[in-house]
Amino acid sequence: MKEYVPFKSGKVRELYDLDDSLLIVCTDRISAFDTILKDTIPQKGAILNKMSLFWLDFTRDTVPNHMISVNLDDMPEYFQRPEFKDKTMLVKKLEMIPVECIVRGYITGSAWESYQKDGHVCGISLPSNLQECEKLPEPIFTPSTKAPVGEHDMNISMEEGEAWINQFFPGKGKEYMDKLAKLSLLLYYKCADYALTRGIIIADTKFEFGLDEHGEITLGDEILTPDNSRFWPLKGYEVGHGQPSYDKQFVRDYLKAHPSDTLPQEIIDKTIDKYKEAYYLLTGFEFE
Numbered sequence: 459m460k461e462y463v464p465f466k467s468g469k470v471r472e473l474y475d476l477d478d479s480l481l482i483v484c485t486d487r488i489s490a491f492d493t494i495l496k497d498t499i500p501q502k503g504a505i506l507n508k509m510s511l512f513w514l515d516f517t518r519d520t521v522p523n524h525m526i527s528v529n530l531d532d533m534p535e536y537f538q539r540p541e542f543k544d545k546t547m548l549v550k551k552l553e554m555i556p557v558e559c560i561v562r563g564y565i566t567g568s569a570w571e572s573y574q575k576d577g578h579v580c581g582i583s584l585p586s587n588l589q590e591c592e593k594l595p596e597p598i599f600t601p602s603t604k605a606p607v608g609e610h611d612m613n614i615s616m617e618e619g620e621a622w623i624n625q626f627f628p629g630k631g632k633e634y635m636d637k638l639a640k641l642s643l644l645l646y647y648k649c650a651d652y653a654l655t656r657g658i659i660i661a662d663t664k665f666e667f668g669l670d671e672h673g674e675i676t677l678g679d680e681i682l683t684p685d686n687s688r689f690w691p692l693k694g695y696e697v698g699h700g701q702p703s704y705d706k707q708f709v710r711d712y713l714k715a716h717p718s719d720t721l722p723q724e725i726i727d728k729t730i731d732k733y734k735e736a737y738y739l740l741t742g743f744e745f746e
């Protein structure tokens with residue numbers, strides 16, 4: 459049997475190269491305050507992988523995406539083991555466009571900080587008197603570069619994005635930036651509207667796109683999980699202060715009171731329940 463080693467091991471996910479496709483494994487690792495904790499959250503990887511799958515299905519008519527299969531039978535024999543079940547996605551390998559396509563429907567985090575300084579977010583002028591976490595008049599596209607390892611992502615305007623993309627895809631900067639903005643906003647509208655009916659606010663999120671074998675712009679990566687989006691419970695939402703994090707609030711509260719890189723079982727259990735709750739609310743299916 460051929461053995462595989464990941465060519466990339468991120469904070470949370472591991473990637474395997476299968477020539478024309480990729481395998482993405484969502485592990486149970488969790489990060490909080492930018493560190494990976496020693497303890498894992500059992501089932502987190504499977505829940506997030508299935509959540510991403512739900513959204514990729516939900517949006518496939520809006521934008522083509524990279525998903526091929528989550529069925530282990532479609533994967534090389536090496537992966538046909540319980541440890542990969544439910545947490546693994548086989549995807550088309552894309553030529554990635556190195557832009558983080560961030561969409562914000564609410565003002566929070568770094569956008570809130572930037573707005574407080576000069577009323578702008580990534581060069582976009584916003585109405586005055588917005589309060590922290592307030593809903594924006596309309597969602598905004600605030601891209602950043604996807605920087606090589608070790609360098610920081612940088613917020614960019616549409617024009618800077620064009621120049622950045624032209625370095626990788628000569629002459630395509632404007633066309634691609636326009637498409638990325640349009641598709642990202644379409645995806646956000648569709649998914650955030652739906653999530654709201656299920657009691658979850660998607661405050662902001664990030665998409666990544668690449669080109670498929672025909673040069674078609676295709677949605678890649680994981681989408682709309684609490685690891686790349688801010689989910690807030692609709693119940694209790696209130697402007698004027700930060701909102702609780704849907705999934706990591708128990709972890710953050712605990713770590714603030716007890717700085718550490720491990721978690722007590724009680725916090726782990728409560729956190730698993732939050733992931734299951736989010737999965738149920740969004741998909742309508744109990745996670746089992």
Ligand SMILES: Nc1ncnc2c1ncn2[C@@H]1O[C@H](COP(=O)(O)OP(=O)(O)O)[C@@H](O)[C@H]1O
Nearest residue numbers: 468469471480524549550551552554666678679
């Ligand atoms: N279909 C795909 N084809 C090629 N690369 C992909 C695809 N989907 C996601 N990626 C890339 O896989 C990587 C996932 O790694 P991740 O753990 O998120 O680390 P990081 O985002 O820091 O690079 C990202 O670089 C992303 O751009």
Ligand SMILES: [Mg+2]
Nearest residue numbers: 468679680686
């Ligand atoms: Mg990533």
